[in-house]
Amino acid sequence: MRWLRYSLNGKISYGILDDGDKITAVNGDPLGGYEKTATRLQLADVKIEVPIVPSTFYCVGLNYVKHISTEGMTIPKKPDVGYRANNALLAHGEDVIIPADATRVHYEGELVVVIGKKARNISVDEVKKCILGYTIGNDVSERNWQASDRTFWRAKNSDTFKPMGPWISTEADVSTMQTVVSVNGAQTTCFETADMLFGIEEFISTMSGYLTLHPGDIIWMGTDGSSPNLQPGDRVDVSLTGLGTLSNRFVKQELS
Amino acid sequence: MRWLRYSLNGKISYGILDDGDKITAVNGDPLGGYEKTATRLQLADVKIEVPIVPSTFYCVGLNYVKHISTEGMTIPKKPDVGYRANNALLAHGEDVIIPADATRVHYEGELVVVIGKKARNISVDEVKKCILGYTIGNDVSERNWQASDRTFWRAKNSDTFKPMGPWISTEADVSTMQTVVSVNGAQTTCFETADMLFGIEEFISTMSGYLTLHPGDIIWMGTDGSSPNLQPGDRVDVSLTGLGTLSNRFVKQELS
Numbered sequence: 001m002r003w004l005r006y007s008l009n010g011k012i013s014y015g016i017l018d019d020g021d022k023i024t025a026v027n028g029d030p031l032g033g034y035e036k037t038a039t040r041l042q043l044a045d046v047k048i049e050v051p052i053v054p055s056t057f058y059c060v061g062l063n064y065v066k067h068i069s070t071e072g073m074t075i076p077k078k079p080d081v082g083y084r085a086n087n088a089l090l091a092h093g094e095d096v097i098i099p100a101d102a103t104r105v106h107y108e109g110e111l112v113v114v115i116g117k118k119a120r121n122i123s124v125d126e127v128k129k130c131i132l133g134y135t136i137g138n139d140v141s142e143r144n145w146q147a148s149d150r151t152f153w154r155a156k157n158s159d160t161f162k163p164m165g166p167w168i169s170t171e172a173d174v175s176t177m178q179t180v181v182s183v184n185g186a187q188t189t190c191f192e193t194a195d196m197l198f199g200i201e202e203f204i205s206t207m208s209g210y211l212t213l214h215p216g217d218i219i220w221m222g223t224d225g226s227s228p229n230l231q232p233g234d235r236v237d238v239s240l241t242g243l244g245t246l247s248n249r250f251v252k253q254e255l256s
Numbered sequence: 257m258r259w260l261r262y263s264l265n266g267k268i269s270y271g272i273l274d275d276g277d278k279i280t281a282v283n284g285d286p287l288g289g290y291e292k293t294a295t296r297l298q299l300a301d302v303k304i305e306v307p308i309v310p311s312t313f314y315c316v317g318l319n320y321v322k323h324i325s326t327e328g329m330t331i332p333k334k335p336d337v338g339y340r341a342n343n344a345l346l347a348h349g350e351d352v353i354i355p356a357d358a359t360r361v362h363y364e365g366e367l368v369v370v371i372g373k374k375a376r377n378i379s380v381d382e383v384k385k386c387i388l389g390y391t392i393g394n395d396v397s398e399r400n401w402q403a404s405d406r407t408f409w410r411a412k413n414s415d416t417f418k419p420m421g422p423w424i425s426t427e428a429d430v431s432t433m434q435t436v437v438s439v440n441g442a443q444t445t446c447f448e449t450a451d452m453l454f455g456i457e458e459f460i461s462t463m464s465g466y467l468t469l470h471p472g473d474i475i476w477m478g479t480d481g482s483s484p485n486l487q488p489g490d491r492v493d494v495s496l497t498g499l500g501t502l503s504n505r506f507v508k509q510e511l512s
Binding site for chain 1: 355
């Protein structure tokens with residue numbers, strides 16, 4: 001099942017995407033419960049919104065070997081949890097605004113896990129049943145700020161730096177996915193989810209030893225490879241097997 | 257005005273605290289608008305809840321000189337923004353659970369700023385009108401994990417590690433406040449908000465150059481001094497001039 005969060009006439013709702021481009025409108029949402037309605041919509045007639053706004057926005061900072069070596073970091077021995085910020089979330093199809101003083105902006109295509117059920121102290125075997133589904137994230141990063149600042153606040157959490165979507169897929173074989181990133185239609189990065197250092201089950205089970213995961217929380221699972229220096233006008237497409245394509249254009253901030 | 261978020265008969269509401277211990281119930285909330293009702297309650301008859309659950313939970317990692325030197329860090333030259341996580345929030349009067357494998361748990365008493373109005377690209381002079389009010393935070397930290405892990409996830413964001421409250425005060429002279437922390441009634445730390453490296457106006461104005469602050473976002477302004485190693489059974493009181501006292505007991509996690 002594919003859960004789409006969309007707006008129509010100023011109202012944000014959830015719907016179920018089927019037959020490729022049809023939406024069955026629902027009352028309710030995938031976390032609190034829902035009923036299908038008789039209303040059918042066309043995907044082209046609605047605005048796609050960020051598929052979920054989490055209570056806590058988690059990520060895995062370093063989870064693929066090639067990316068870690070590219071960034072000059074050492075390979076972590078255990079899963080440490082990172083954070084991103086809701087202000088930076090951006091929907092599929094919206095523009096990433098490159099800040100006026102940014103000079104080295106990269107993409108990072110990532111698998112995103114969406115939590116469906118409250119979880120604390122769960123074993124590796126119990127993780128899957130706490131997951132609602134999966135979507136795609138682009139962990140946009142300004143590399144000079146990432147190197148110069150003590151934290152990632154503007155390097156990774158400037159407004160519009162966290163595109164996510166286009167929808168949540170509840171079924172996916174996350175062990176055999178390819179992540180393919182293209183800039184202006186030409187493939188620039190390709191990697192396998194099978195190459196993660198810390199898999200979804202291990203990571204979430206470890207987290208749950210110290211913290212409670214809540215329905216709607218999201219975990220971005222990290223990236224591999226490197227990115228070209230993105231330029232104003234570039235369009236970045238992040239595709240994951242079975243999940244669709246997250247597409248955003250990059251434009252330069254205009255100072256008023 | 258003091259905004260209290262409380263629960264009664266399983267329902268969470270906002271109310272206005274007056275005459276010391278009386279609550280005027282309202283319809284609505286301080287961010288979206290409200291109307292007073294004729295219902296009056298006694299503070300002792302309700303459960304105090306966390307005064308706000310933010311969309312993004314910001315903090316200032318290093319903002320007082322003595323604390324920075326105690327932690328062996330260098331004094332930052334510019335304000336870099338940190339993050340904490342909603343899973344860790346805890347109300348006034350609730351118990352901080354010391355994880356079974358934690359060995360060096362410290363308090364950090366902090367002034368908390370609550371954002372009232374959406375803000376982007378604002379000057380230092382415009383900051384005050386975007387603030388709803390102020391409350392108190394205790395940035396509980398496990399120092400061994402803070403030193404050993406790549407991130408602060410379990411060192412600072414284990415469940416119950418972020419007590420906040422008891423209420424939001426809309427008027428406060430933040431430039432002349434004293435923060436006093438006591439353990440089991442004996443004062444252990446005292447410092448002045450006037451000693452912040454980066455003041456509220458400078459910090460928020462800088463943040464707003466790259467990100468949008470939303471109503472309900474919170475910013476924890478950092479701590480000074482050091483803490484004893486807290487033991488199960490200890491009660492920590494954090495008092496800020498004019499804001500009240502945030503009080504929590506520390507207990508050891510019981511493994512089932």
